[in-house]
Amino acid sequence: MTRWLVGVVGAAVAVGVVTGCDVPPAPAAAPGPSVVRPPAPTVAASPPATSAPASPPADPAPAxxxxxxxxxxxAGDSAMGLRVADVRLVNCGTQPYALEGYPEIRLLDRKRAPVEVAVVHGADGITSAPTGVEGVPQKVELRPGQAASLALVWRNLVTDSTVPAAEGWVLEVTPRAGAPRVELELRHSVDLGNTGRLGISPWKATAR
Incomplete structure (x- = not known):
């Protein structure tokens, strides 16, 4: 009886061992859900700082x-065909500049051709009204930066339709005897009509 029980128990243990070898291992735990992180945003590099463009240099003063x-x-003035204009002569040099009496005047048209005109001292034959061209010639000395003025007077009048009207756009001035001629391109023309007469004043000292 005792041998039988021992045999049974031994057989049972043997069966258990054999049976245990055939039992499959427990399945591994299922992997958890993957966490996908979006890529970090790309930060664009800031462009290098640039300095503001330099302002263009101011136009130099004319030589x-x-x-x-x-x-x-x-300045100029006009009324009922009577024209009065003012021209200034500025000493832009480094030495005093002396003037006396009347300058020599010549008018040119748009094509720089001479305009036929009689230049008279004062307003004789043009008007009897005061215009600023009157005055006694006197010596004027200009220090550097100072100016003298010259008044012009004429009439814009057409008395003969067969004679073309004259119009001056460039004024050439010889300030004093022997001096180089100075040229001025006018913004407002000397519109003489066909009177052919231009009155001028002597040089007068004036503020610049």
């Missing part, structure tokens, strides 16, 4: 003409 003076077109 002083050979004679040391330049002409400037001044």
């Amino acid at each position: 002083c003409p050979e004679g040391g003076v330049r002409l400037l077109e001044g």
